[in-house]
Amino acid sequence: MSYGGAYTCRPLVTDGLALAICTGAVSHPRPQAEGGYVPAQRFLADRFQFENIAKSLPWRRRAAVQGDPRSQMLMALFYRMGASQYEDGLTVDFAESAKWLQRTTEHITTLTAYSAHEETLNLAYKAAEMLGSMYWMGSGVGQDDAKAARYFLLATREKSKKYAQYMMGRIYAEGELRTF
Numbered sequence: 675m676s677y678g679g680a681y682t683c684r685p686l687v688t689d690g691l692a693l694a695i696c697t698g699a700v701s702h703p704r705p706q707a708e709g710g711y712v713p714a715q716r717f718l719a720d721r722f723q724f725e726n727i728a729k730s731l732p733w734r735r736r737a738a739v740q741g742d743p744r745s746q747m748l749m750a751l752f753y754r755m756g757a758s759q760y761e762d763g764l765t766v767d768f769a770e771s772a773k774w775l776q777r778t779t780e781h782i783t784t785l786t787a788y789s790a791h792e793e794t795l796n797l798a799y800k801a802a803e804m805l806g807s808m809y810w811m812g813s814g815v816g817q818d819d820a821k822a823a824r825y826f827l828l829a830t831r832e833k834s835k836k837y838a839q840y841m842m843g844r845i846y847a848e849g850e851l852r853t854f
Contacts, residue, residue: 712737716745727752738774743781747797750774750804768814775805782828799832806838819845 706714715737722730731752737745753774756766778801781794806825809818823845829838 707733707736710736710740712740712742712745715740716742719745719748738777741777743778743794743797746774746778747801750778750801768808770814772805772808772814775801775808779805779825779828782831796832796834799829799835802826803829803835803838806841810841 703714703717707718715733719730719733719737722733734745734748734752738749750771750773753767753771778798781798782802802825806822806829807813808815809822809825811817815821823842826838826841826845829835830842
């Protein structure tokens with residue numbers, strides 16, 4: 675990726691961590707992030723997250739919109755926890771949280787067809803488990819047992835998702851769900 679001829683950046687993936695290697699006059703990640711480079715956006719979001727969440731959110735949102743599953747999951751969690759955790763005015767919004775969880779679960783079908791990064795799939799399965807719970811309880815979405823069961827069933831593909839396994843067992847044992 676070249677930015678006005680001043681410098682060039684190329685992605686480097688090592689141990690599952692995406693970094694940007696820049697050569698030229700400038701190697702700060704901000705121009706890369708502003709240019710739409712997701713690893714640079716994640717870097718800035720991670721950097722600001724612990725010192726000022728208000729500075730972190732725009733970068734996190736940009737990366738999430740471009741399909742970064744980790745950023746999508748964090749956006750879902752930020753909306754689920756809301757302003758009580760942060761001083762940036764972000765309010766609890768379960769519907770918005772559900773939207774980001776839905777976008778995260780979409781990575782399951784995309785990635786299982788290919789050689790997927792394990793962390794990405796784990797995030798997607800966790801999102802499916804959380805979304806199943808939201809549909810089961812009607813938090814931010816309309817209560818829908820059939821959708822809850824579909825998301826729980828999707829999450830059970832990952833053997834460590836014990837809550838999803840428990841909920842599917844409960845659904846079958848109690849007969850609470852007649853069709854799905």
